[in-house]
Amino acid sequence: MTSAQQTGAYIDIADHADADDADLVDGFLAGDETYLAAVHHRWGALVHALARRSLGDDREAEDVTQLVFLAAWRGRAGFTPERGNLPAWLVGIARRKIADALSARTRRNELVAAAGARLLLAAPGEDARPETVLDRVVLADELSRLPAAQRRVLNLAFYDDLTQTQIADLTGWPLGTVKSHARRGLHRLARRLGEPDALECAA
Structure with a gap:
């Protein structure tokens, strides 16, 4: 300290x-x-x-x-x-x-919720839109750059819609470890998506 x-x-x-x-x-x-x-x-x-x-x-x-x-x-x-x-x-x-x-914490959650809604939960019929495809590619690329443990936690949360408790049960990791991986992964993802070029692609 x-x-x-x-x-x-x-x-x-x-x-x-x-x-x-x-x-x-x-x-x-x-x-x-x-x-x-x-x-x-x-x-x-x-x-x-x-x-x-x-x-x-x-x-x-x-x-x-x-x-x-x-x-x-x-x-x-x-x-x-x-x-x-x-x-x-x-x-x-x-x-x-x-x-x-x-x-x-609230800002992180709001950012991830917005990103998830925009990038992962496109309305029916929107999947073929070029900007939607780009959004998915951008997010998938950013997730792929995370350390393996952080990537696994966020993939389970994003794509499988699991809670942190459910992720802990599935992986066998302590809940605190899951929270730590999620927090660090979200911070890195939010920082990357917050850069002008990423926002431009995701707009």
């Missing part, structure tokens, strides 16, 4: 394990990365639990937790103890990061 982690500063957490909240806040605001480590150690579970409950996904919750503490560290000058305690401030940041994650 920070250079503290990279340089092994987390080994000093024990030095602050018995520190009271006020001491942790003082060290944190002073820019001591070992105090950031201690703050993360003390309140990371709180942030993660909030993210996990809201997002329903451990990996996304872990990502959000890291973003929260990174944002807190970078924006620590904006924390005013007189206006509230540090855990409450972290929760406030967490709620914003969770909202961002949910918005990003």
